[in-house]
Amino acid sequence: MKDLIDYIVKSIVTKPEAVSIEEIKDESGIILRLTVDPTDMGIVIGKSGQTIQALRKILTVRAMAENSKVNLQLIETEQPQKTEE
Numbered sequence: 001m002k003d004l005i006d007y008i009v010k011s012i013v014t015k016p017e018a019v020s021i022e023e024i025k026d027e028s029g030i031i032l033r034l035t036v037d038p039t040d041m042g043i044v045i046g047k048s049g050q051t052i053q054a055l056r057k058i059l060t061v062r063a064m065a066e067n068s069k070v071n072l073q074l075i076e077t078e079q080p081q082k083t084e085e
Contacts, residue, residue, distance in 0.1 A: 001023075001030060001032065001059055001062055001063065001066075001070055002021050002023045002032060004058070004059070004062060005021060005032060005034065005055060005059065005072065006019065006021055008055065008058070009021075009034065009036065009044060009055070012043055012044070012051070013036055013037065013040040013043055013044065014037075014039065014040055014043070015036075015037040015039065015040055018035075018036060018037035018040070019034075019035070019036050019037075020034075020035045021033065021034050021035075022035075028069060028071075029063070029068055029069030029070055029071065030063070030068060030069070030070045030071070031070075031071045031073060032059070032070065032071070032072045032073065033073045033075050034072060034073065034074050034075065035075045035077060036074075036077075037077075038076075038077055038078070041074075041076065044074060045074070052072070052074060055072060056072050059072055
């Protein structure tokens with residue numbers, strides 16, 4: 001599932017090298033923690049959250065096929081502050 005989200009997200013963002021996904025397995029299922037460049041957050045979230053909802057729906061279908069549960073978390077990173085010279 002990590003590979004699926006990695007492929008999709010890297011295809012839609014402007015800085016694919018900044019995409020990272022951490023996979024955590026626990027008793028409730030799989031948690032995928034997605035981190036992208038702060039400038040790409042809007043692209044991944046989408047208008048009214050439609051893109052992130054679609055990613056979660058794709059994961060849900062894949063998880064059902066594998067008889068497991070999955071949760072996708074989008075981790076917000078801070079943008080570096082610009083210093084005025």
